[in-house]
Amino acid sequence: MVVEEFRSFSDWLLTEGALLTFVFVAAFCAVTGLLLGFLVSSFRHGPGEAFYAVSQTVFQAVPDAFGMKFRRIWAIGRLAMKENFRLFLVTLIIFVTSLAVAGWFIGGGGKYPERSYVSFLFFAAQILISIFAVLVSAFSLPNDILSKTIYTVVTKPVRASEVVLGRFVGFAVLGTVLLTFVGALSYVFMVRGINHTHELSEEITADKWLPIVDGFTPDGRRPFDPRAVFESTVLTTRNNDHVHRIAIVVLDDGTFDVVADETAGHTHSVEVVETDPETQRPKVVSFGPPRGNLRARQPIYSTPRGDLPALSLTDENGALNNGVNVGEIWDYHKYIQGGTQATATFRFSGITPQRFANTDSVNVDLNLAVFRTHIGDLRRRIEAEIELRNVVDVAETETAQVKSVKIPFETEEFKVQTLTIPRKLKNGTIRTVGQPDQVNQEFDFFEDIVPNGELDLVVRCIDQKQYLGVARASIYFHAGDSSFGWNYLRGFLGIWAQMLAIIALSVALSTFLKGPVVLIGSVGVIVFGYSAKFILFVADSVIGGDRLADVWGGGPTEALYRLVTQMNLQHPLPIGLGSDIIEFVDAKVLLPGMKSLSFAVPRFENFNLANYLAYGYAIDNHMLMINLTTAFAFAVGMLIIGYFCFKTREIAAA
Amino acid sequence: MVSATSQAPAGAPLVQTNVDYDPNVVIDTQNLTKVYSDFWGRSKVRALKGLDLEVRKGEVFGLLGPNGSGKSTTIKLLLGLLFPSGGRATIFGKPTTEVSKNERIGYLPEESYLYRFLTAEETLDFYGRLFDMPSDLRRERAAKLIEKVGLKWARRRPLREYSKGMTRRIGLAQALINDPDLVMLDEPTSGLDPLGTREMKDLILELKEQGKTVVMCSHLLADVQDVCDRIAILYQGELKEMGRVDELLEVTNQQQIRVEGLTKDAQAKIAEILAQSGGKMLDVSSPKNTLENLFLDIIRESQARPGARGIIGSGDDNGGR
Structure with a gap:
């Protein structure tokens, strides 16, 4: 979703001058009204009588109000x-x-x-x-x-x-x-x-489960769920003008889970009704109601920190800039060049365990745009990475440590992409002024990366000659759904x-x-x-x-x-x-x-x-x-x- | 309970701040003038010219005049529906633009301007709420007034289904919902059948007996003659005549003798030999004109000689009518 205005109520009321505008407009209306009333009354009864009439009308407003x-x-x-x-x-x-x-x-x-x-x-x-x-x-x-x-x-x-x-x-x-x-x-x-549900269009026999090899299906397609080990060629029945595919996912405890792909903006919970006794794979499944289409995500957007903006971009040399112009008239997205050191830094605050209900993972939603200068490998998406970095004042103490973790991902355009960041992070780096970097560190997201609730999220595009488009609303922490x-x-x-507003307007005119x-x-x-x-x-x-x-x-x-x-x-x-x-x-x-x-x-x-x-x-x-x-x-x-x-x-x- | 609440509701007592206020004078106008102007403020019609009027507590006062004479303008000015162009008017010692004066006034407009989608009960309940009456008092008064005006059988029918006479009756009921001290009736008998007219006149007299002040406008001169103590006759925005009805209708340069038991001979010679006829004299008095004749005489005279006229109530000699 395009969000162009990030204003708090107090900013709008005071900083942007809404209160001042109201006072000015009210004062203008009051003075104009008095002047108009006086002129009309003077025209009819003379200035002396007019002054009395206007004063009387104004003073009578007090008992009329109370x-x-x-x-x-x-x-x-x-x-x-x-x-x-x-x-x-x-x-x-x-x-x-x-x-x-x-x-x-x-x-x-x-x-x-x-x-x-x-x-x-x-x-x-x-x-x-x-x-x-x-x-x-x-x-x-x-x-x-x-x-x-x-x-x-x-x-x-x-x-x-x-x-x-x-x-x-x-x-x-x-x-x-x-x-x-x-x-x-x-x-x-x-x-x-x-609201709807589906049924299987046919029974899933053993030959309908296709294994995923090297991250691809036998027909060279990426599976819809990167965790999938099998995808079924059996589709669901067509309800509400769409069908779903299903896949088998192996969970951490070694058990199977069956998932339906996201079509028409939603997926379904899938319950295994019957298992194939020979292969132990699901044979008959049933589908629950749609999930994921009627949502109310609670985003935590980046915010300015002191003099620093909520989002700032640097070019390949590390100098601040406004991003690359890729020729779009509407400049909602700012682009950073791939395969270089160009970055987009989002500054967050208020990232506390309480807002995330102390969960074991935190979701970051991405809504990125991509500008391709060449088609490249059609089966591959544009690769990028985010770096989560704690916020410390390095100048304040020489022992201040910058802890960071890089998380690579592939961009999914035209949809809200969710990155799940586990609370326990591996492969972290500690950088201390004047000391060699400590790598392969383990961090607790809340205790090490955001101990004060503040966090810098840096985005880079990995693919050369491709560009990643970002706006302030492109990346946010997703603190659950209401x-x-x-x-x-x-x-x-x-x-x-x-x-x-309309009723008051019409009543006043009437x-x-x-x-x-x-x-x-x-x-x-x-x-x-x-x-x-x-x-x-x-x-x-x-x-x-x-x-x-x-x-x-x-x-x-x-x-x-x-x-x-x-x-x-x-x-x-x-x-x-x-x-x-x-x-x-x-x-x-x-x-x-x-x-x-x-x-x-x-x-x-x-x-x-x-x-x-x-x-x-x-x-x-x-x-x-x-x-x-x-x-x-x-x-x-x-x-x-x-x-x-x-x-x-x-x-x-x- | 009804009669005990004719004043302002509890919590909102009327405060009299006018030191010159005479509690016996209910309505007082001095040089009250109204000029209707067009959009640009140019005078169009001089509807009322310097009206001086005083209505005293407990009297039934009639405003008479042909169409366009300024009767309705006077009533509207008194009720605050119009603002005076000149002069001043007070009701109960308060300016007519003051809202609190309305707590003691009941008003029946010439047409019953009521909400036709409401029933009789809802109508009275609505107007009762406007007087800030509690619900039990509203119910009690509404029931009594609906019975009084004879609409109990139709109290739950919307007013759009009412005949004109029925609408007048419920209009009267709304005018009395606050048990007012001053009742202003604009053409009160208009649209009523003879029985309804009689009842309306009885009601006006009943209100007078209760000490209420009634101001009414009417074209039906016989009705005015029957119930009014005093009248004012307006013509082309000017006050032409004002005084007690019995005084105004008296023919002062003539006498009438009422006798009983005269022989036919005596009846023939009564003019010359009244004293020797042996008849018993019952009364010698001036004959009465009818209000209709008086009204028409004044209008004709005003048409023939425009301008102010001597008013009997003001002490001027009104000649031999």
Whole structure:
């Protein structure tokens, strides 16, 4: 899985300036609101009366905030729920229908069926919940005002804050219940769709077990399990659009174990039902449910250590560099050259026995890319090695010992490859300043390599003229798996956070706009939120003046001009006053405004956490916290705006 | 228990901070003005022009006027649904924009603007919650009010299935859910059958007996005449007449004599020989106009001579009606 952002919640809040941005946006909104209110009121009643009216509105906000009663908020919330219960049912029926139809197309086939399931289900849930959230909250209050039912509410001792918050609570509860149903149904749908078993397609007779010689099958193929001594030519029955092969593995105690290969992203437990009395090899086996496709790996990624980055690369001479450019435009992976001393060093911390439940081995997952300059031996994969090295300050004491162990491996591309590192390591080296290296040492992984929880993991590519691509997320320690169901629930928390943000937005807009306008406005803000990154990109390049280098077509006005005149994006605008005006409007008015606005709107695409689930990773706590905090902060801001708009609105003048 | 809780609920007592507040004056407006403006703030309609009004505790006060005269605007201004363009208005000594005043007010709009997907019980429960009433009190009041307005048999039917008369009844019930001190009724008998109209008028008189203040707008002049102590007549946003109903309807330059047991001869000569006829004089008084005639006279006069008019309640001579 591509992971580009490794930020902790505190970094995001403080270092990256999320808190500061919130304070700035809030202050800007407050000042703008006061100024706008004063101007409108001055226009109508004169400045003196306007000052009194604005002051009164601001000061009344205090009792309106602290004088709210839960019973009134809940009454309005319940009313909002009852009012929209029919839409709730319709949405649920649409979702169930879409599941029924999706079942025909998704199926269990494909290389990673769980990715198809998760992607579809999260997309469907996100779209459906967003539409539901906008529809319920966009029309409710405007319809109340239009039908004048609001008259019988606001003539009771109900505060404007209670009207706004009550509706938000009602829609949020209804949406949460809907999301719970959608989540539960989709989870059951996915698990049922993925769950399956197999049977043997035929009986395994003695001639069906093929011995592995020199690491190859008789047909020259590598066995799917390097420990295999026999592979059966008998396949399983085809279920969920795939079959498995099975192999015999000799365990350390000399007993046999039968394993199924990994196909469609999973394998199966295999139980021997009957053994051949002559060869003592398994004859009849049965298969358990799929394993390995619905996972929630808990990765421990490398982290910066002091001034040192989480990942640093050196070239063949040992000098720091940014890796070799192999010609890819997207530079997610940095490449190191094989057959040289070029390295990629990952710096880890927090590798403690407790995080690995004191197991006898530790797993390191690799997700490496390979760039081949020649095909080479097709049967061989690219060879590489990792070196595990303890972290000591050599400068501090001359007796400091650097203990390291090298572990060779063959890269497996396009999949998560797991290296199991035994706790008791052999062939280690101790390097002490001014002394000869001590080789063939035995180490305890936790006591010798990571006594302080810190570790350097150095990767080298062995094969000459081949390149190994690494990114910070390419190598991580795998501290077990958490429950997939729990992870699924956390994934839906992202959608929930988005739903809250949308409801708050629509409720706020509905306090001063008519239903259809709220609908359009909400959709506009959501699209703006989804496009915020692009808008920033365009704004920076156009305002910066280097637009030819970055963006074709210029800002919105220029884009509109090109659209109308059907002008090619790469064709420069004709020189003249018109072009100057277009560029001025884009660079000085629209894009600066849009850029400022992009800081006030959540990045809605960040709420989709489906990739974590699809690729089998536990959702990062920090990412979840960032999402929830963003949604709550946005919702609070919107509700405050909604309160002031409703408070200053003449209900009966509509 | 119902009558004992007409004030603010426990924990949220109404605090009177207005030192000039006279507890006998429930509604007080001074130069209350409302101008409807367009989007750009330009004046469109001057709906209310400097209304001075005082409604005292325990009286039934009627607001009369043709369509567009400013009755509804006045009610909406008093309830805080509109903001005044000028002047001031207080209810129970508090500004009309203050939410806490609503704890003592019951309001029946001209149409029963209620949530049609709720049943009668749910409706009253909802509005009871808005007054922050505990559940047992809500249940008790809802049951009593549903019985009082005669909807016990339909209490679990959604309001969308109600006739207009039934909706008016449940609308009245919601207006009384908090046992208010001030009841504002906008066209209370609209949509009711004759029996329902009679019951509504009886209810208004019952509320008056309980010491409540009632303010009502109505086009049905006979209803107003039957129940109102005082009335105000508005025309084109201006107050044209205000005073006690019996005083306003009195024809002051005429007398009427009610007699009993006269012979046919005496009846023929009654104008000249009333004193010698031997009949027993029961009453000598001024004849009463009807409110309808009064209303039409004022409207015609206002159309003929626009501008402010002498008001009987303010001490001006209203001439011989």
